[in-house]
Amino acid sequence: EVQVVESxxxxxxxxxxxxxxxxxxxxxxxxxxxxxxxxxxxxGLEWVSGISWDSGTIGYADSVKGRFTISRDNAxxxxxxxxxxxxxxxxxxxxxxxxxxxxxxxxxxxxxQGTLVTVSS
Amino acid sequence: xxxxxxxxxxxxxxxxRVTISCTGSSSNIGAGYxxxxxxxxxxxxxxxxxDGNNNRxxxxxxxxxxxxxGTSASLAxxxxxxxxxxxxxxxxxxxxxxxxFGGGTKLTVL
Numbered sequence: 001e002v003q004v005v006e007s008x009x010x011x012x013x014x015x016x017x018x019x020x021x022x023x024x025x026x027x028x029x030x031x032x033x034x035x036x037x038x039x040x041x042x043x044g045l046e047w048v049s050g051i052s053w054d055s056g057t058i059g060y061a062d063s064v065k066g067r068f069t070i071s072r073d074n075a076x077x078x079x080x081x082x083x084x085x086x087x088x089x090x091x092x093x094x095x096x097x098x099x100x101x102x103x104x105x106x107x108x109x110x111x112x113q114g115t116l117v118t119v120s121s
Numbered sequence: 122x123x124x125x126x127x128x129x130x131x132x133x134x135x136x137x138r139v140t141i142s143c144t145g146s147s148s149n150i151g152a153g154y155x156x157x158x159x160x161x162x163x164x165x166x167x168x169x170x171x172d173g174n175n176n177r178x179x180x181x182x183x184x185x186x187x188x189x190x191g192t193s194a195s196l197a198x199x200x201x202x203x204x205x206x207x208x209x210x211x212x213x214x215x216x217x218x219x220x221x222f223g224g225g226t227k228l229t230v231l
Contacts, residue, residue: 045167045225046222047220100172107157108159109169109178
């Protein structure tokens with residue numbers, strides 16, 4: 001069974017940092033692009049960042065560019081998101097999602113349950 | 122405000138047919154990028170409903186169908202059921218290969 005499980009969320013003060021992790025199982029992790037998508041409380045989905053199978057293609061939403069960094073470790077079957085200079089508007093449930101192919105331009109065919117990031121003083 | 126525009130809400134009675142539109146531009150949907158659709162039931166993670174404009178992943182009932190034309194796409198749901206109630210999102214891409222989501226449509230089954 002394909003599974004992605006997020007961890008690392010929590011309450012953090014504005015300006016501080018956090019690192020999210022996503023552990024994958026049930027598929028050949030290194031063959032697929034991966035993404036982070038977030039959802040603020042009561043709001044819609046917002047794509048945050050995506051990375052291709054070989055880390056050769058990486059993209060970010062304008063709202064997080066320069067502050068967030070996506071990375072992956074295919075040997076560990078893990079995806080990461082480093083969140084720096086956090087702002088209250090970054091408060092959201094962060095989902096790890098599996099792409100449908102090797103690139104970043106695919107549907108997201110499996111989603112985790114999300115990890116909650118709350119930015120507040 | 123999302124680059125892909127969806128109606129905030131739609132509604133229908135059980136058994137009826139509803140459609141949800143997703144309007145983009147020549148920079149995204151109109152540039153030939155695929156449109157995908159997701160269903161998010163209350164309190165759950167999103168689920169892929171339509172892949173590549175009109176393909177249903179395994180396990181998705183054929184009551185759900187997608188179409189795309191020009192700079193727009195649509196999701197149709199026939200034989201509406203109470204447990205279809207939730208939020209529906211379209212997804213596509215732009216020329217920078219960034220992912221775009223629509224603002225979401227809340228489906229209410231009357």
